[in-house]
Amino acid sequence: MTSFRTGLRAAAVALLPLAALVPTAAALAQQARPAQELIPRKDLFGNPSRTAATVSPDGKSIAFLAPKDGVMNVWVAPLATPDKAKPLTQETLRPIRSYFWAPDSSQILYIQDKGGDENFLLYGVDLAKGETRTLTPFEKTRVQVIAISETIKDAILVGVNNRDPRWHDVHRLNLKTGELTLVRQNDGYAGFAADDTLTLRLATKATADGGYAVETIGPDGTTAPFLTIPHEDGLTSGALGFTTDGKTLYLRDSRGRDTSALFAMDMASGRTTLVAENAKADIGGLMANPRTGVVEAYSAYYETNEWFPVGDALKADIAFLNEKAGGEWSVTSRDDADRIWTVAVDRVTEAPAFYLYDRKKKALTRLFTTRPELEGRTLATMHPVQIPSRDGLTLVSYLTLPPGSDKDGDGKPETPVPLVLSVHGGPWARDGYGYNGTHQWLANRGYAVLSVNFRGSTGFGKGFVNAGNLEWGRKMHDDLIDGVDWAVKQGVTTADKVAIMGGSYGGYATLWGMTATPDRFACGVSIVGPSNLITLLGSIPPYWASVRENFARRMGDDRTEEGRALLTERSPLSHVQNIRKPLLIGQGANDPRVIQRESDQIVAAMKEKGIPVTYVLYPDEGHGFARPQNRISFNAVTEAFLSRCLGGAHEPVGTDFDGASLTVPEGAQGVPGVAEALAAKK
Template identity: 60%
Template sequence: MIRYVLPVLLFAGALPAHAQAPVKETPLIERAKLFGNPSKSGGKLSPDGRWLSWIAPRDGVLNVWVAPANDLAQARPLTEEKVRPIRSSFWSPDSTTLLFIQDKGGDENFLLYGVNVASGKQINYTPFEKTRVRIVQISSKMKDRILVGINNRDARWHDVHSLDLASGKLTLVQQNDGYGGYVADELLNLRIASKARTDGGMQYFRLSDGKVESTPLAEVGLEDAQTTSPLGFTVDGKTLYWTDSRGRNTSALLAQDVASGKTTVVAQDPRTDIADALYDMRTGKVQAYTVNYLQQEYLPLTDELKADLAFLKKNTKGQFTVTSRTDADDKWLVAVDAVTAPPSSWLYERKTKKLTRLYVTRPELEGAPLVPMHAQQIKARDGLTLVSYLTLPQASKATAGGKATQAVPMVLLVHGGPWARDTYGYNGYHQWLANRGYAVLSVNFRGSTGFGKQFISAGDLQWGRKMHDDLLDAVQWAVQSGVTTADKVAIMGGSYGGYATLAGMAFTPTTFACGVDIVGPSNLFTLLQTIPPYWEAGKQQFYKRMGDPTTEEGKALLKERSPLNFAQNIQRPLLIGQGANDPRVNVAESDQIVAAMAAKNIPVTYVLFPDEGHGFARPVNNIAFNAVTENFLGQCLSGRAEPIGATLKASTAQVKHGAEFAPGLKEALQ
């Protein structure tokens, strides 16, 4: 998946003279408050309930911290990364060790590390070069070890190893000669192996004692490949849960009796796929599931959690998510997202129905002028419904229902993937851009996931065509609804969203006032030539959904849909940001379109970060690029912008081309 999720980080600014009076009344939110390090994030309860861990800055860099769950004042850092932030961590089953993965400079060669909570000793469990580790299974029933996949023998395939957490010893469990992935049971026995078909579909095989059966347990074609897969086993190993779209459009939650093969529908929703659920900590049986159409909600299946979920819904302000549970299931960690307040994490004690706020991710945003997000259902020209999210600045003078009464400039913010989706909730980029005076619209265009297999398949071979038409239709809706005017819309996004930006600039050169492309592919043929080797299992699906570079017809399609080949048509200002170490969208994707535009004397500004990959993980780099972005948008759309100031010097940014085309950039480099 060519996915880049824009980091939840943002910034602020001084007021240019052209800003409108109504916007001036809204206090500017400082950059660091939106895009700097969060104060705390990624909280996790240890399985035994004794500890709480989280990610927080140590000497300005995000590291892993831990504290007794009943005394957060005793918090201490466990790691000491000096440059690259640790962005998540998770507990060992025996509650003695915190585990995390880390790469170098964004190369996505993630290695697995562990830190002992008592001693503070850190160990690299996978000390290999050019290797990417995968977690295959962590079980609450097997406390001393976990299963990991390692591709150090053959970069395309992950061999499964048992990792002894105390000693660090790796023991080969299964050599992988062509399987995309494995599913293990709670005793860490490998039970299912998946294999890609040449038509982009998938086969699932039973596996026992290291031997894969010759006849598939299940087989799905391309249409169901992204919406059907096994989720996991109950503790007794007798039931296998699936998310499954076979014979229906949206994927249902199914329970399959392993002995008989019989399946039972546990939950389904005609609007959206079901893949996330809460499982009994003792038995592994499903207790509740989530539905996420316009917003996420939990629906109980048994009486055990009904009262808890009802209590949380009543007593939290916003959308809540259960992020962590103890083995005894007596304590939960619950994240609460109110959209117009920074997300917070709460401890929920089930026996006493006690809810205690533990931390706010960005306390400096409490009381800031954050604005609501409004879910919209927009019709595409062929009748498809596009679930979208609109954030309006205060200058829109919006009604409580989210209807703008004053047109303002708009940024169309396009998600990556493209097999991913936008969701409802606090979004740092929406808040930043709205605070600068822009309406912000994020659209789940065809090909986005979560809305059934037909919606995904409607995007097949439609890069730069019907997928792009959906974005144009959404812009037209915004103009007709009075949100914006046709001459004041910018397009911006990362990964596929970067491609959509380049497509907008090259294929519809007068539609957008300007564009901001972050790690976006410009040439679909070279993109597919340079995908990482460990994506081998998904390669055929790329070919079938994007265009097949091994056929003449596919080559012609990829050529036709590549913005690089139409760079001479670009007429409007373009800003490009790229990480030099990006393994998904190679740096050449940005280099070549900048070179093509420069050869035709077409203005373009290009900022490269030598220590980043597919997106900007280091806050100083993210802030630097966004500082350039808001000044660029300010010139293009007449919104507010803080001077770039010293942000570039604090980062590793290299302006490779076109500093003169971005306001304040040349001065900031001096």
């Protein structure tokens, strides 16, 4: 739990011989091919030209991420002349993916790890001097930003786990001198919330039943019980943070209801007031006044994301943006005067674009599109669909079809096409509506793409989340199969032309699909996917100690005989002998969440049983592939792999391995062009 306002500001910028198994050449020739020119992988998965625009708190400058010598860095310009931006940060290897402004607008702060190990340190760069300082200069340490104040401009609160890797001690960081002062030693709390004076007010601790206890912190540092959040509400409830005066606490709460609602609590009386609710979706994003911290708008995300005003403060602005943006929009920053906003606009069939919004003038001015290379290209429409599960749940899902395959625009192709079932990670996350690079890439190659929000996905109420408890490899997977069956029944695809692909939990779902339901999928692509749930739980990072009980109750308890039996039975590694179709596995060697062993052990088991597999390993990546050269190279392998399996078009590997760190410990000959590209790799 970070502070309410920290979350708002930071979030704005900011477990994955083949010839006998594939169709004949004659069969491939009859399958769907995209009608339009192939979009190069580098245009879809290379660095965006610019992204993540934010305005400084003083309203004088604008920052964004853009490549410098091929690596994403932070650029800064005067607000009046954004075209005169200059690079401020100097990263030369790993891209910066998240940054934020210091409260006094004098610095850009960002976090960075090494090779994907997720030991994020905090760095600060002075705008005037251009000097970069490591503000948390520790080894094997992960920093958390806990609180940023609107009135205290020279300090923030950070959590650092260099004393005990399980817990983040709270420090006050002087942004001018870099001095760290211990505020509170943490001996078992999952998180803290502070008010605008950077005074700790709340602490959250995991309870034995898998829920959470929220405690107040008094002036002398002692704690007292405040709120109890049962396990069933653990993913849908919690304290968010305070208004600037510290008198009101905002809560997201699903206790006594299904979808989580937004409440405001008066800290003096303890009285709560309902601020916002939605019958279908949990309350999602919030917009709070930069000066007062009062919530002025909220979003609810069912099929699409919608913003609603709280009171009249932003009513006209929301109406204006709804009319003028031409797509879904989100505010990525607001200056302290609350006159200038940066706004991201997503029109699905265009790459997202960023705009400046002047509230006083009611003027929306385009800054840039994130991928100008895609302008003029034919991109695919995404269709929100509601798929019924076999036991009566509604699965909000998203279908993208190859351009030209659906001439009447009804969301069904004229003739069935091969389909890729793309499974999200988490699993306590969700798929959403909007521009999606993976959907666009696969649709351009001639595939339909289906993303199913299976039970356990978040945003649809606690009943839907909790329906996934202990259902890894069971009802969660049934939902995915129900999605495939729906697509076949609708004429989107045929039962023999479906691939499954995903990362993290999506990688697990792929491995499970290939082992437990091997006749349902023609092939699978698993990215950083766990193969053994017992070894997965035994290797989670120490700083996840506070959520350990949640894993036990939602996945299975590896501390009990019964739990270990369940986890063993639900592990793909236990059923590896069932694999009969082509499988591609991608892994980052430094992944702290799904460690390399998870991929190594299933590859070794397949080799022992004489089952072909292609294994791509990146020595400088973690839980996913951050470097664009690595992303492009893996997608080049994936594209050739899918083409051989399903018959879609593919761009030759060519030189897409150049600059990438990939190694192929197993199965390079199993994917067309891979061995040759490896031999020619620079």
